[in-house]
Amino acid sequence: MENRALLRDCCEQMGVSLGEKETEQFMTYLSLLLEWNEKMNLTAITEPREVVLKHFADCLSLVPCVEWRDGMRVIDVGTGAGFPGIPVKIACPEIELTLLDSLQKRIGFLQEVGSQLGLEGVHYVHSRAEDGGQNPQYREGFDLCVSRAVANLSVLAEYCLPFIKVGGRLAALKGPDAAAEAEQAKGALKKLGGRLVEIKDVAIPHTDLSHKLVFIEKIAPTPKKYPRNAGKIKKEPLS
Numbered sequence: 001m002e003n004r005a006l007l008r009d010c011c012e013q014m015g016v017s018l019g020e021k022e023t024e025q026f027m028t029y030l031s032l033l034l035e036w037n038e039k040m041n042l043t044a045i046t047e048p049r050e051v052v053l054k055h056f057a058d059c060l061s062l063v064p065c066v067e068w069r070d071g072m073r074v075i076d077v078g079t080g081a082g083f084p085g086i087p088v089k090i091a092c093p094e095i096e097l098t099l100l101d102s103l104q105k106r107i108g109f110l111q112e113v114g115s116q117l118g119l120e121g122v123h124y125v126h127s128r129a130e131d132g133g134q135n136p137q138y139r140e141g142f143d144l145c146v147s148r149a150v151a152n153l154s155v156l157a158e159y160c161l162p163f164i165k166v167g168g169r170l171a172a173l174k175g176p177d178a179a180a181e182a183e184q185a186k187g188a189l190k191k192l193g194g195r196l197v198e199i200k201d202v203a204i205p206h207t208d209l210s211h212k213l214v215f216i217e218k219i220a221p222t223p224k225k226y227p228r229n230a231g232k233i234k235k236e237p238l239s
């Protein structure tokens with residue numbers, strides 16, 4: 001199946017509506033990703049079909065699981081080449097999206113993607129999550145934080161929860177060990193003002209792959225001492 005048709009079929013099966021314009025935006029994103037990947041390390045996945053399934057469809061699986069609102073403030077922590085933030089933004093253009101990553105060259109790539117796709121309401125932030133979460137400009141300023149493949153849930157919670165408003169959510173795209181990670185992160189979530197809401201199983205069409213979506217609600221402000229510095233977070237994960 002040709003890439004456009006494959007993407008549209010995945011979307012149909014997942015209940016994501018994608019028009020002509022959005023489909024073309026994905027095709028431009030695909031070309032840019034593969035072109036820039038020859039000059040810099042953006043993704044280990046280099047087959048166009050695999051990009052459509054393992055990056056685009058994988059990230060779009062989040063779309064039917066969230067109530068998207070006009071002007072909703074969303075941050076993607078450790079976005080890398082834009083996953084899951086850019087696919088979500090293409091499918092839900094009404095959100096305000098902040099893409100944060102600690103690698104400047106990836107932010108440069110994302111700015112080019114945003115410009116070529118004509119995306120509006122996207123903010124590009126070169127920062128470590130630990131620094132961004134202590135910055136008053138970003139702290140507790142988001143309705144939703146999304147993240148994929150950045151850290152285990154205890155560490156990820158310390159990176160992400162400081163960005164989220166009380167009443168907002170973290171949606172983490174996780175592998176098969178999500179439940180065990182969530183169990184291990186219980187103490188961390190409590191200290192950071194979070195509460196596990198649900199873990200959803202998601203199947204990716206046209207593959208035998210599945211992943212888990214972990215939803216955490218922010219129920220209390222995060223104490224000022226979190227996030228700690230990078231060394232501390234990794235050496236002594238909260239428990």
Ligand SMILES: C[S@@+](CC[C@H](N)C(=O)[O-])C[C@H]1O[C@@H](n2cnc3c(N)ncnc32)[C@H](O)[C@@H]1O
Pocket residue numbers: 077078079080081082083084100101102103106127128129130147148149150159
């Ligand atoms: C394995 S990649 C995953 C990228 C993307 N989320 C995806 O699913 O394809 C991890 C990304 O997180 C970024 N990262 C790791 N630690 C970070 C931190 N403390 N603050 C901000 N970004 C971080 C890295 O630069 C990298 O781009």
